[in-house]
Structures are given as structure tokens and as C-alpha cells.
Amino acid sequence: MRPMYIADYKRFDVINGRGLRHSIFTSGCTHHCKGCFNAATWNFNYGKPYTGELEEQIIGDLNMPEVNIAGLSILGGEPFQNVEGLLGLATRVRRECRGKDIWIWSGYTFEEIVADASRRELLTYCDVLIDGKFILERRNLKLKWRGSDNQRVIDVRESLWTKQAVLMP
Incomplete structure (x- = not known):
């Protein structure tokens, strides 16, 4: 197993998902989308190694009693x-x-993720998937939570149940 590296961990993020969240940015991506906002994370060894201490911090931060944290956002790089x-x-x-x-962003489509057993397993723990590669020619700065209009904001639970991508309202 290759060790996982983290490009960044942001506490109290209001951009990457609904509500006040914590966000983790994984390192490593082979999609190499033209115009990627986070191209430094293509390198699987970028940033710092993911550790048990960081995991404990994330769990603790999510359970802070004095702050209403909605959840965790997982971005990249490519989380899958x-x-x-x-x-x-x-x-x-x-x-x-x-x-x-748990919200997760991926350059893979929902259909590609569910076709792969290990990726599908990770997806089952998530609530929202933003899927599809960023396409610079289809960039739309007015979209919430995504960069280009080919990307979808998917209700994972409903999609897994119906076996087809169901968009969030």
C-alpha cells in the first residue's frame, strides 16, 4: 500500500459543500485536467504524509461541541x-x-466509480459526490461546488439505491 499524502487540511471551510465544514485535500491525481485549480496535488508525494494524529484531529474537529460542523469534504488531487x-x-x-x-469530489463519473469495487466501497460512506473531470472550456464560475457544467452534484444514497445518478435538488 502506497502511503497517502495530504496537500492541505482546512478547518471551518464554507466553500466546499453545504454548511460549515472541515476539508481535506489528498495528493495524487492522474486526470491532469487542463486549468486545474489545484495542479500541485497531481504529485502523489506532494504535501505531508497522512498520519494517525491528523486523523484524530479531524475526528475531534468534527465533534467539536461548541461549533455546529456539518461534515467533512474530501477533495484532491483525486480522492478515488x-x-x-x-x-x-x-x-x-x-x-x-x-x-x-461526507462530500467527495472526483474526476471520475459516478458510473465509473460504481463499476470499480474499491472505489464503490469508499463511495458508500459518502453522502454527496461532485463527479466528472474539470473541463476548462466548460468552466462556469456561477456554479455551486463545481467548476465546469459537465460536473454533477449527486445524492449518493439515492443514486446507489436507484443504481443511477440522482442529482441533488
């Missing part, structure tokens, strides 16, 4: 190219952080 590293975190968030949701 770091499945082994993220499965433990996602499992713990589900088990230990009641009422917190």
Missing part, C-alpha cells in the same frame, strides 16, 4: 486514487461523528 488511505477515515466519520455528512 487514494481509496486505501481514505477508507479508515470515512469509516470512522460514519461511526464516531453522528449527524456529519
